[in-house]
Amino acid sequence: MTTENIRTYDVIVIGAGPVGENVADRTTAAGLSTVVVESELAGGECSYWACEPSKALLRPALFRADAAHIPGLASAVAGPLDVDAVLAHRDRMSAHWKDDGQVEWIKSAGIDLLRGHGRLAGERQVTVETPDGDAVRLRARHAVAVCTGSRAALPPLPRIEELRPWTNREATSAHQAPERLVIVGAGVVGVEMATAWQALGSSVTLLAREDVLLPRMEPFAGELVTERLREAGADVRFGVSVTDAKRADGAGEVRIRLSDGSELTADEILFATGRAPRSTDIGLDSVGLTPGDWLTVDDSLTVTAVPGEWLYAVGDVNRRALFTHQGKYQARVAGAVIAARARGEQLDTGRWAPHSSTADIEAVPGVVFTDPTVASVGLTARDAERLGRDVEVVDYEIGHLAGAVQYRPDYRGRARILIDRDRQVVVGATFVGPGVEELVHSATVALTGEVPVERLWHAVPAFPTISEVWLRLLETRSNS
Ligand SMILES: Cc1cc2nc3c(=O)[nH]c(=O)nc-3n(C[C@H](O)[C@H](O)[C@H](O)COP(=O)(O)OP(=O)(O)OC[C@H]3O[C@@H](n4cnc5c(N)ncnc54)[C@H](O)[C@@H]3O)c2cc1C
Numbered sequence: 001m002t003t004e005n006i007r008t009y010d011v012i013v014i015g016a017g018p019v020g021e022n023v024a025d026r027t028t029a030a031g032l033s034t035v036v037v038e039s040e041l042a043g044g045e046c047s048y049w050a051c052e053p054s055k056a057l058l059r060p061a062l063f064r065a066d067a068a069h070i071p072g073l074a075s076a077v078a079g080p081l082d083v084d085a086v087l088a089h090r091d092r093m094s095a096h097w098k099d100d101g102q103v104e105w106i107k108s109a110g111i112d113l114l115r116g117h118g119r120l121a122g123e124r125q126v127t128v129e130t131p132d133g134d135a136v137r138l139r140a141r142h143a144v145a146v147c148t149g150s151r152a153a154l155p156p157l158p159r160i161e162e163l164r165p166w167t168n169r170e171a172t173s174a175h176q177a178p179e180r181l182v183i184v185g186a187g188v189v190g191v192e193m194a195t196a197w198q199a200l201g202s203s204v205t206l207l208a209r210e211d212v213l214l215p216r217m218e219p220f221a222g223e224l225v226t227e228r229l230r231e232a233g234a235d236v237r238f239g240v241s242v243t244d245a246k247r248a249d250g251a252g253e254v255r256i257r258l259s260d261g262s263e264l265t266a267d268e269i270l271f272a273t274g275r276a277p278r279s280t281d282i283g284l285d286s287v288g289l290t291p292g293d294w295l296t297v298d299d300s301l302t303v304t305a306v307p308g309e310w311l312y313a314v315g316d317v318n319r320r321a322l323f324t325h326q327g328k329y330q331a332r333v334a335g336a337v338i339a340a341r342a343r344g345e346q347l348d349t350g351r352w353a354p355h356s357s358t359a360d361i362e363a364v365p366g367v368v369f370t371d372p373t374v375a376s377v378g379l380t381a382r383d384a385e386r387l388g389r390d391v392e393v394v395d396y397e398i399g400h401l402a403g404a405v406q407y408r409p410d411y412r413g414r415a416r417i418l419i420d421r422d423r424q425v426v427v428g429a430t431f432v433g434p435g436v437e438e439l440v441h442s443a444t445v446a447l448t449g450e451v452p453v454e455r456l457w458h459a460v461p462a463f464p465t466i467s468e469v470w471l472r473l474l475e476t477r478s479n480s
């Protein structure tokens with residue numbers, strides 16, 4: 001390798017997903033020269049095969065579900081969705097799988113972009129294999145941030161690759177609705193894709209290994225989503241997993257055997273069975289780490305097992321909170337940490353301090369875009385029990401609110417808040433019902449601000465809105 005191929009920067013970021021882009025933005029803004037390395041498309045999974053395309057598929061389905069129950073509007077939305085128009089909209093929202101817009105933004109922010117596959121090559125060093133087969137060696141004066149994200153984790157079924165199964169990539173970029181779609185896994189990807197493709201004309205069978213959908217959330221969330229999915233025509237089955245699956249003649253339909261002995265036939269099978277870190281081929285062994293592992297970090301996003309405070313892992317790859325918004329929050333913290341260390345400053349750590357990623361553990365909001373929508377932040381009742389936290393659990397049927405009936409006359413939904421008995425602050429909230437996605441930030445502010453419940457009495461929600469659920473929850477509590 002010639003010396004011309006060695007480039008030195010203050011900071012090297014591997015992976016230009018939403019998180020890598022934000023780390024690079026922060027370090028550049030702090031005056032540190034930064035290069036970001038990307039092997040596929042700048043913008044990452046979120047822009048092309050996750051958040052953006054999935055929400056573009058779901059929005060028409062959810063809007064129609066609401067409109068179909070609003071007097072005077074129902075007849076206008078009768079009949080099937082215009083699938084071609086929905087898919088064309090999804091294509092636009094995924095920028096037609098081209099990253100020119102992202103590349104332009106990266107350049108405008110003063111960040112260098114290097115296309116290729118990045119691998120750690122010892123302390124503060126990264127080697128990049130470029131698309132034309134060249135190798136570029138990068139050296140960092142201060143920091144390397146691994147932001148390589150995650151990929152779909154497939155179950156250990158024999159010869160699974162011969163099945164050509166769908167993962168999130170195919171499920172968000174398919175150009176036609178399969179007639180019969182079997183979805184394995186009832187987490188967020190499973191239920192969102194079941195909602196979208198059932199609305200787009202597929203006959204969906206959703207297989208849940210557990211006895212409820214969305215098993216990590218409050219049980220009533222999964223119960224309400226099950227009701228509506230079944231009303232929409234989906235076949236939802238509990239307590240089953242796939243024991244064997246084969247594509248007939250290697251090309252035709254998929255024949256699936258389930259753990260209860262039953263069999264299914266489908267045109268496509270989607271495995272929505274969780275995520276694995278993209279860390280198998282990023283040179284982890286060169287710094288004493290195990291390829292394929294999640295990267296454990298402390299609250300400053302510094303990789304704990306590597307000495308010298310130069311290696312960071314930010315976003316999905318550290319497994320703290322697998323959401324774009326939470327990864328971008330970590331990126332803001334990591335950028336501030338890298339800049340402070342580069343200036344030789346003492347870090348300001350501790351809960352909610354600028355150099356401490358706190359919210360990605362204590363107040364992670366998430367919205368599941370299903371009918372009904374599920375929005376939550378903080379602990380569930382089950383989490384509180386597991387952690388031995390003494391909480392008061394308060395429930396309210398959102399459908400009793402005037403604002404909910406105005407929103408959709410057949411409104412079905414429920415809210416739950418958890419109040420820490422000692423501190424008298426909200427430590428968890430779950431809202432299930434149409435339109436609750438914009439409600440969850442009020443709960444996030446209550447959690448992060450640690451607003452005393454007594455003060456929440458004075459936060460008066462407007463009439464008639466679904467936000468009045470806050471007042472009813474507090475009234476329910478004081479009446480009990
Ligand atoms: C179907 C689906 C829907 C989702 N919907 C939402 C949602 O609505 N809201 C939400 O908040 N979250 C959602 N998520 C989660 C969200 O997509 C992730 O949390 C987010 O993409 C993580 O960002 P990241 O930058 O850490 O990783 P990624 O987005 O995975 O980006 C990592 C980047 O690194 C690159 N890379 C990897 N290895 C290398 C290497 N060796 N060299 C160079 N480049 C490399 C990749 O090509 C990629 O561009 C969804 C996920 C899925 C699967």
Ligand SMILES: NC(=O)c1ccc[n+]([C@@H]2O[C@H](COP(=O)([O-])OP(=O)(O)OC[C@H]3O[C@@H](n4cnc5c(N)ncnc54)[C@H](O)[C@@H]3O)[C@@H](O)[C@H]2O)c1
Pocket residue numbers: 155156184185186187188189190192208209210215240241242272273274275321322323366367368369
């Ligand atoms: N709207 C959003 O914000 C959004 C949407 C999609 C994904 N995401 C993020 O992406 C992450 C990954 O989502 P996901 O749904 O892929 O994972 P998940 O971990 O949420 O759910 C995976 C499900 O698959 C099941 N499963 C695992 N192995 C199985 C097997 N062999 N057979 C049957 N079932 C099996 C698990 O029990 C679990 O219920 C989520 O945790 C979330 O953070 C967010």
